[in-house]
Every structure is written in C-alpha cells, then in structure tokens.
Amino acid sequence: MTIELRVLEPAEWDTWYGALELAFGGVPETVGETRLMRDLTEFDRSVGVWDGDECVGTAGAFSFRLSVPGGVQVPAAGVTMVSVAATHRRRGVLTSMMRRQLDDVRSWGEPLAVLTASEPVIYGRYGYGVATEHLSAEIDTSRVRIAIPGGSDEVRLRRVKPDDPAVRDACEAVYAAEVAARPGMLARRPGWERHPVVDAGKVRDGMSALQCVLAERDGEVVGFTLFHNKPEWDRSGPKGTIELRDLYALDPVAYASLWDFLFSIDLTSAVRAGNRPADDPFQYLVSDVRRCRLRLRDSLHLRPVEVGAALEARTYRTPVDVVFEVTDAFCPWNEGRWRLSGDAKGATCERTADQADLALSVNELGAAYLGGVSLAALARAGRVREIRPGALSEASAAFSSEIAPWLPHGF
Template identity: 60%
Template sequence: MKIDLRVLAAEDWEEFALRLERAFGDAEDPEEMAMWRDFLPFERSIAAWADGGIVGTAGAFDFRMTVPGGTLLDAAGVTMVSVQPTHRRRGVLTAMMRRQLDDFRDRGLTVALLTASEPSIYGRFGYGAATRQLHGLIDTTRVSVAVPPGADAVRLRLVTPAEGVAACEAVYARLVPTRPGMLARQPQWERLPLMDPPSARGGFGARLCVLAEVDGEVRGYARYSVKAGGTRLGVPDSTVKLRDVEALDPVTYAALWRYLTEIDLAARLTFHNRPVDDPVQQIVSDIRRCDFGWRDGLYVRLVDLPAALAARAYTAPVDVVLDVEDAFCPWNTGRWRLAGDATGASCVRTSDPADLALGARELGTAYLGGHGLRALAGAGLVAELRPGALAEASAAFRSDLDPWLPHGF
C-alpha cells in the first residue's frame, strides 16, 4: 500500500478530526475540538493518505518541560495519533513515527513526549514510560486530614474557574520549575482547565474553583465538581471529583485537602492524576480507607541523546560510559561518556569501554528520574558491564521529587 504523508492543511482539518474520533470510538464535544484545533500547529501535524482518504493522523505541540535541575527544555508533544481500523498493520504508524522523529531532529529538538492510549504501542519507537500518576478514592466519612499549625489562617474563597484562572495560573507557573515533567503553560493553554462541556461531566455538576489566600496572596487553589448522590441508608452519598489542586507551601496544601474532604453531604473524594509522592498520602488519617493506585503517565523519547543527557542535572556525581542501542534513531546508537553532578553535565561520544548497556526506551524511562536504573536492571533491561557503575548511575539519575505530568495533551 502506498502511504502519502502530508503536512496537515487547514481545509483537511474536518476530515482529520473525524478520522481521529472514529479511531478512538468517541465523538469529542464540538467546543473542545475547536479548542484543540486552536492549540494544534498544523505545520507540525501529519495526515497519512491512502485509498483516497486520510487513514492516519499525528500532531505535535510545542512544549517546554522541566527536567531534573529545573531547566526548561524545548520538547515536542506528540498528540492525536491514530490509524483507521481498516489500515492497521500496514506500516502507517511506523511511517508517521519515522517522519515525526526526523522532523524533530531537523528542528533541533532534544526530546519528544506523548501519553499513550495503549502502553504497548510506543516502546518500539524508543518511548519509555517516564512518569506515573496517582489516583485515589477517599472515604471522607471515615478519613480526616491532619493540618499543620497555621492552616486556620488560610482563607478559602469560592469562585468560578474563569474568575480564578489568573490566580491559578500564577501559582502553577511558580511550581513548574520545581518538579520534572511539568509543562510550562504555552499561550492559550490556560483555557484547558476551563474546558468543562456538560456532555463530558458524567453526571457531575459544573466545575468549581476554590482559592486559598494567606495575607491577601493566593497561595493555592483546587478545581473540582460534585455529583449529588442523595442518601444511602440515611447518610449523604455525594461524590467530589478533584480535577487539580496546587499550593506553594505545605500549610496551604493541607488546608485545601481538608476543605475537599469536608464538603457537606459528600461521602467520597476521587482524583485521577496526582504525583506518586503526593503529600496527601502522609496527611490522611487512615490510608487503608483511601483506595490509592497508580498508572503510567508521560512517555519520553530522547531525540538528541547527548544534548538531552547534558541538559539535566544529576543528584549525585556520575561518570559512566553508556553503550546505547537505538534502532529507530540510529544516530543515538553507540558509546557515550556521561559526566555530571547537580551543577550540570556533559555527554560526548567515546571509544572507551562501556560501563552500562541499555536501549533508547530505557533511557527515556529513566530520563526524568522517576524510575531507577537499578530497577530496570532488575528487569533485565540494563546490563552492568563495570562493577559499581549501576549503583553510581542509578543514584545520579533519580530525582528528589518524582516527575509528573499535570495534564494530558
């Protein structure tokens, strides 16, 4: 089958969007699709044509992502990837991935990012699962939140999401450099947390926003919605669904969680995307009545290996030679000497003997510091060639805070 890859033209957007919805089996809200159309750079997007129509779609946003050490790194956010069910296993996805990564390299980008609808798909293209997201259901009839001294001085103010957006964005911007995996807000992206189409609420009410203020300064916020549940055995049975919660200090953060778990008539609080090291796990009174779990989040692919490894800092001093296999981006294959510490790093080609051997996917998994190289070695995915090199590199790669992607794309 002949596959014709074309840059997405404005006049082809409707068909592009229709094929995307068909591949995922769900029609998006028209207002939400209009927002994504505004976000998407058409010149970075690909339509795969065959048999007289679009059979594959792929786009890429322009992002800036925090890496260990606090640097904001330009990154390509791969999105809207689909293949029509009639054209699977015919090379469409591989052709689009090949075109994208070549384009990213030509543009001088060091890393590519995506969230996977199916985790088994993208490993063969060098993407590794680099972050995780915590989800939970808290029984608020039996669980309370411990707050530190000063929490009673936090003033909480309920506003609409639109009224609170500027204050929320200011808090979010201050947090971005503190945690690997977070994305700096690009123009227009402040619209994302405001998108709340009734068709997507699943029985929940309109989204609300609570601002947390200390001495007149907004120090945190939470956005949530409530599904009225009436009563169960005479007890209120509503559900609170948390969309996001952020704060600049532990006192404000605990005050917000106390508020969320004490909303009148609610029996439970659910959330679907928090960092796996979220402090809420330490302040709930009974963790056994909190159904916590995690799943994969952001997938990372090193496009320019030496530039990517040199762009981040390392928790401990490291000087190792990595023997990397990268079949899909062969320019990354070979031996690389990585030397660095908390102040910076360098990564250059070398003919010295290798200390560790691993693949591109494993480097993507370890890049943001959420998965230790030692754990990957335990799964047989990293080979130690010099005794002691694994412990050295694993300690250096780990991040003090677990990496986290705060929202999908």
C-alpha cells in the same frame, strides 16, 4: 489508491480530526473541546495519512518545554492525536508517521519526545520508555480525616468562577511555580491556560459544572483546587462524590487546607482523584491510607531523540562519570558510546571510544531520564547491563530525583 503521508493543511483539519475521533470510538467531543484542540493544533508539526480523500492516519507534535531534574525546561515534542483507521491497521501507517515525526523532531533541534499512550504496548518499539507514573485515589471521607499543620487560620478559602480571566491568571502563576519545582511538568504556552477550564459551565455525567476554590494568605493566592460535585443519594441518605481535577499549593498549610475543604463538603462521602503525583503529600496526612484505595499507573512516556543533548540538558543529584553503550534501532544516530560527566551544576555528554561502563537501550534512558525510575531497578529486570563494577550504583544515584516526576494533564 496510493496512500500518502503529508503535512496537515488548515482546510483539512475537520476531516483529520474526525478521523481521530472515529479511531477513538466515534464519540464527538464538545464544541468547546473541539475548538480548543483546533486552536492548539500546530499545523506545520502535524501529519495525516490519506488513502485518496479518506484520512486513515493522524499524528501531531506540540512544541512544549518539559521540566527536568535541575529545574531547566527543555524543548520537547509533545506527540499527540495519534490514530490509525481500523480499516488500515498492520499496513505500516503508524510506523511511517513515527518515522517522519522523529526525523522532524530531530531537525527542529528538540532533544526529547514525549507522549501519553492509550495502550502502553504500542510505543516501546519506537524507543519510548515509561518515565512517570500517576497516582489515583478513591478516598472514603466519611471515615478518613486530614491532619492540617499549624497556621491554617491564616489561610482564607474563597469560591470563585474558574473561567474568570483574573482567577485563571492567578491559578496559572501557582501552576508555574510547581513546574519549576517538579520534573515531568509542562510549561504551559499561551492558549494552554484554557485547557483546565474548557467548558467550565458544562454539566455532564451527573456532575456539577466545574468549581474553583482559591486559598489566599494576606490577599495573595497561594493555592487552588478545581473539582466537580457529583450528588448521589440512597435510602440511608446522601453519598455524593467530589471529582478532583486539580489541586496545587505553594506551601504545606495551604495544601492541607484545600484537601480538608474537599473532605468536608456537605452531602458527600468520597473524593476521587484521577491523577496525582506518586509522592503526593496527602498520603502522609490522611488518618487511614487503606481507605484511600491508591493505585499507580503509567503516565508520561519519554524518548531521547538526541541522546547527547538530552543528557546534557538536566543536572545530576550526585557526581557521575560513566560511559553508556546505547542501542537505538529506530533512531540509529543515537547508537554507540556516550560519556556522561556531570553533577548538580551541569553536565556534558559526548561520543567516545572509551570502554563502556553500562549497556542499555534508548528505552531505558527514557524511563530513567526524569528520575522516577531507577537504573538499578531496570538492571534487576535485566534491562541494563553493568560492565564496570560500581558504575550502576554511581549512575543510578546520579539520575535519581528527590521529588517524583509527574505529568499533571494530558495533551
């Protein structure tokens, strides 16, 4: 049979998604999760590779807006649901989908493509760099305490149903405020508000159904947390674990109050958080950070699809005027020299014949783009080459962000 790559049709979705599930181990998702993914699928931005009637490759691209340094929300293709059948590996299936996808993203006028990788080794060859990390923690709450700033008596904590529409709207407003302040977050389009609470009533893996507590001040919601309680006992007594899903707050007092609540839940002795910002403030409020078992890992992988438009879309912490010599074998339209001139108010980035100041690949631009990875660190790894003395320090300072970029959920 001839292998064919084509845009996904709605009637093909069940087969296409079944191929995706099989490639990721063959364990089906819940009905609620599957329904949500079908509702969110953008069919004209999704492709499948078919060997006769068998789907052997899948890939999609959500139409997101990504927060970048300066607070602007930039159009970005959220690369998702990528898989290749085990029977069709090393036959160019993935490369053909990546080629088609990046050509499409360019035609859509979106300067960035982003993804989360099941295996980080895969996507570097297509120009993606690791732009954010996330922090995980396993906190021994039997021995660790949270310091709460003054004013906590003004914060009221209230337990609510997480899938109540009014609650969901209030939580989304708090989330949106965080998007405006932190690079790397996704402005949630209609439908994505269901993502944090899908199957909220389900009990799985010994954990409770999803629980939600709001933090309120003067009747206004100023923070919230979503979590599961996993009860457990041994001969010495209770040792349950709180599995943290989300925690957002508009001010330090509400933030610390929510953490203190999680630490204080009866019959538990641990809080486990799987995805927090690298600079999450709880690290500076705990009484013993060593008993928090902190760990960093890669999160959002980012690729400039159009180098000029991408670099113009963000602002820069300090003034910068530098010429980059960019290599990009997979998207050759980005190859060549680009002059970036900008500051905290805005930037321009245009092609130039001027001598280069720094040489790097599109992967390094992607890694440094959100300010979480410094160009100076990449240079020390041999991945950025300084041509004009002083250019590296100038560019590295300009690209930096005072707040760590963070992707709070997958897609």
